[in-house]
Amino acid sequence: MAKKPKNKRRDFLQLSTVTLGAVGTAAFIWPFLKSMSPAEDTLAAGSTEVDISAIEEGQSITIKWRGKPVFIKKRTKDEINAAKMVQASDLRDPQDDADRVQKEEWLVLVGVCTHLGCVPLGQKVSDMKGEYDGWYCPCHGSHYDTSGRIRKGPAPKNLDVPPYTFLNDNTIKIG
Amino acid sequence: MDKNRKVHQFKNPVLNWIEFRLPIISYFKKEYGDYPMPKNCNYFWSFGALATITLVTMIVSGIFLAMNYTPHTDMAFDSVERIMRDVNYGWLMRYIHSNGAAFFFIIVYIHIVRAMYFGSYKYPRELNWILGVFIFLLMMATSFLGYTLPWGQMSYWGATVITNLFSAIPFIGEGLKTWLLGDYNVGNATLNRFFALHYVLPFVIFGVVGLHVAAVHVHGSNNPDGIDIKTNNDSVNFFPYMLIKDTVAMCAFGVAISAVIFFGPNLMAEVDNYIPADPLVTPAHIVPNWYLAPFYAILRAVPDKLGGVLLMFGAIVILFVLPWLDRSKVRSCNYRPIYKWFMMGFFVNFFVLGYVGMLPAEGLYLLIARVGLLYYFGFFFFITPFVGWIEKPSKLPLSISDVYAKNIAPNIGGGEKGIPSPAMQKDTNL
Numbered sequence: 062m063a064k065k066p067k068n069k070r071r072d073f074l075q076l077s078t079v080t081l082g083a084v085g086t087a088a089f090i091w092p093f094l095k096s097m098s099p100a101e102d103t104l105a106a107g108s109t110e111v112d113i114s115a116i117e118e119g120q121s122i123t124i125k126w127r128g129k130p131v132f133i134k135k136r137t138k139d140e141i142n143a144a145k146m147v148q149a150s151d152l153r154d155p156q157d158d159a160d161r162v163q164k165e166e167w168l169v170l171v172g173v174c175t176h177l178g179c180v181p182l183g184q185k186v187s188d189m190k191g192e193y194d195g196w197y198c199p200c201h202g203s204h205y206d207t208s209g210r211i212r213k214g215p216a217p218k219n220l221d222v223p224p225y226t227f228l229n230d231n232t233i234k235i236g
Numbered sequence: 237m238d239k240n241r242k243v244h245q246f247k248n249p250v251l252n253w254i255e256f257r258l259p260i261i262s263y264f265k266k267e268y269g270d271y272p273m274p275k276n277c278n279y280f281w282s283f284g285a286l287a288t289i290t291l292v293t294m295i296v297s298g299i300f301l302a303m304n305y306t307p308h309t310d311m312a313f314d315s316v317e318r319i320m321r322d323v324n325y326g327w328l329m330r331y332i333h334s335n336g337a338a339f340f341f342i343i344v345y346i347h348i349v350r351a352m353y354f355g356s357y358k359y360p361r362e363l364n365w366i367l368g369v370f371i372f373l374l375m376m377a378t379s380f381l382g383y384t385l386p387w388g389q390m391s392y393w394g395a396t397v398i399t400n401l402f403s404a405i406p407f408i409g410e411g412l413k414t415w416l417l418g419d420y421n422v423g424n425a426t427l428n429r430f431f432a433l434h435y436v437l438p439f440v441i442f443g444v445v446g447l448h449v450a451a452v453h454v455h456g457s458n459n460p461d462g463i464d465i466k467t468n469n470d471s472v473n474f475f476p477y478m479l480i481k482d483t484v485a486m487c488a489f490g491v492a493i494s495a496v497i498f499f500g501p502n503l504m505a506e507v508d509n510y511i512p513a514d515p516l517v518t519p520a521h522i523v524p525n526w527y528l529a530p531f532y533a534i535l536r537a538v539p540d541k542l543g544g545v546l547l548m549f550g551a552i553v554i555l556f557v558l559p560w561l562d563r564s565k566v567r568s569c570n571y572r573p574i575y576k577w578f579m580m581g582f583f584v585n586f587f588v589l590g591y592v593g594m595l596p597a598e599g600l601y602l603l604i605a606r607v608g609l610l611y612y613f614g615f616f617f618f619i620t621p622f623v624g625w626i627e628k629p630s631k632l633p634l635s636i637s638d639v640y641a642k643n644i645a646p647n648i649g650g651g652e653k654g655i656p657s658p659a660m661q662k663d664t665n666l
Contacts, residue, residue: 094415097415097416097418097429098414098415098418099414099419100418103418103419103420103423103425123516125515125516127420127421128419128420128423129420129515130516173421176400176541177396177541178396178397178399178400178403178421179393179396179518179522180516180518199518199521200397200522201597202598214539215536215538215539215540215541215544216541217404217540
């Protein structure tokens with residue numbers, strides 16, 4: 062079906078007008094969508110230094126980093142062994158304990174359940190720690206082990222390990 | 237313009253002046269005056285009007301609350317407490333608004349039950365049903381956003397759990413969640429945008445309600461027998477009959493909601509929401525508003541994060557296609573001897589899901605939630621199409637008037653019960 066040259070010209074004009082309009086509209090909408098993303102000052106939220114000298118073996122503290130709770134735990138020998146004994150391939154989110162810690166007695170975790178974002182229990186001595194003696198999320202029943210790995214319940218992933226460095230033996234810098 | 241346009245003539249010259257320039261008077265006369273309603277409609281048909289009145293009440297009380305509310309994480313909780321203690325009648329505005337939301341859902345659930353049981357979603361009212369489900373979705377979004385604003389523990393953790401649902405989406409989930417929150421967790425940016433959206437969405441709802449009402453007026457209202465109006469004898473004018481009936485319903489509703497507002501304003505509130513939000517401590521049980529609990533039960537019944545989220549949203553989305561899942565031409569369940577019981581079972585099941593949705597997801601409760609989940613989806617995917625195919629419906633009345641003729645047949649001479657009085661007969665000079 063050969064079109065007349067006149068029609069071709071009209072088609073071209075129509076197509077280019079619509080295309081230009083669509084691109085223009087998209088360019089107009091983009092700043093509005095982008096304004097909903099985290100602002101620069103939010104992104105710039107800095108790092109936190111924590112003094113860990115007062116933490117006894119088996120004890121755990123919660124600090125706030127970028128608005129989220131971070132767990133810092135000094136693990137006992139038993140807890141370290143329990144975490145190491147597990148075969149990574151048996152896990153839902155396979156990871157060796159060695160890949161989750163820098164010094165094996167110090168476990169640093171973002172204390173946010175990977176299911177729907179509650180803060181798991183297990184920081185206090187009196188808390189429920191779940192079937193794997195780590196953390197237990199009361200919202201929907203996820204159990205984490207002594208390495209913060211998901212073992213049972215609806216959560217899909219292990220508790221996140223935030224970026225951190227040991228400034229010296231008594232201080233951790235998180236972020 | 238059309239010079240031959242017929243202009244309605246009214247006795248009042250002011251009305252005539254307006255009508256000539258904007259034919260809005262005749263529109264209202266047609267849609268809310270002479271509009272024919274099936275004369276067998278019972279009080280179930282008053283819930284649309286009740287819902288509209290509640291929506292307006294929510295918008296008005298909300299605007300006045302907004303005049304004293306501060307959407308900032310440091311001040312939101314205190315500003316709500318100030319509304320309760322210091323602002324003149326602030327407590328009344330807030331209790332009207334918080335309990336009004338709960339009653340809005342009660343009314344809309346009854347409205348949906350009515351539409352399902354009497355088959356109002358079927359031809360030719362499918363689009364009307366779709367608009368209705370859309371309103372329901374908007375209502376759920378709006379109520380969730382509003383629940384965040386007092387910035388109590390339930391506000392904060394409810395917002396955290398619900399926005400985390402989006403992180404279940406593969407690949408883009410985390411990014412989408414961060415974009416929705418404006419931060420890596422629920423914070424001030426989140427509270428600000430939630431307030432802005434909570435303010436604007438009710439007006440969107442109001443617009444869709446306008447379409448919803450306009451759509452039902454095209455083919456007229458359904459009725460308990462699910463048959464069409466055939467003659468003038470089958471209907472009554474909206475004014476005054478249905479207006480008076482809706483007014484009676486509104487009085488009863490007013491008594492019920494006043495009883496709660498004045499004597500039990502916190503019956504449906506969660507105690508934990510009177511504790512200011514704390515990002516480091518999760519309450520032992522995060523409980524959704526009861527009117528969203530059935531969907532929360534479905535979410536928790538699935539041991540997989542993405543699966544739970546998909547089924548929860550699926551439970552709402554499935555409603556959109558109900559008109560095409562149901563193959564039966566008979567609208568009213570009164571004439572469907574088998575489906576009727578499955579339908580009632582569906583309502584009971586929904587109620588049970590809501591009940592277990594408020595309880596911890598473990599042991600027997602989890603089992604009940606899973607059985608409820610199976611029935612919920614089984615009802616739509618298997619029972620509804622299958623029963624429509626095998627069921628033999630009872631004989632439908634020939635017309636709406638015929639229903640009354642049958643009712644009086646057994647007790648002829650036994651009084652006037654059931655006989656449509658002359659006043660109920662519609663004027664023929666429509």
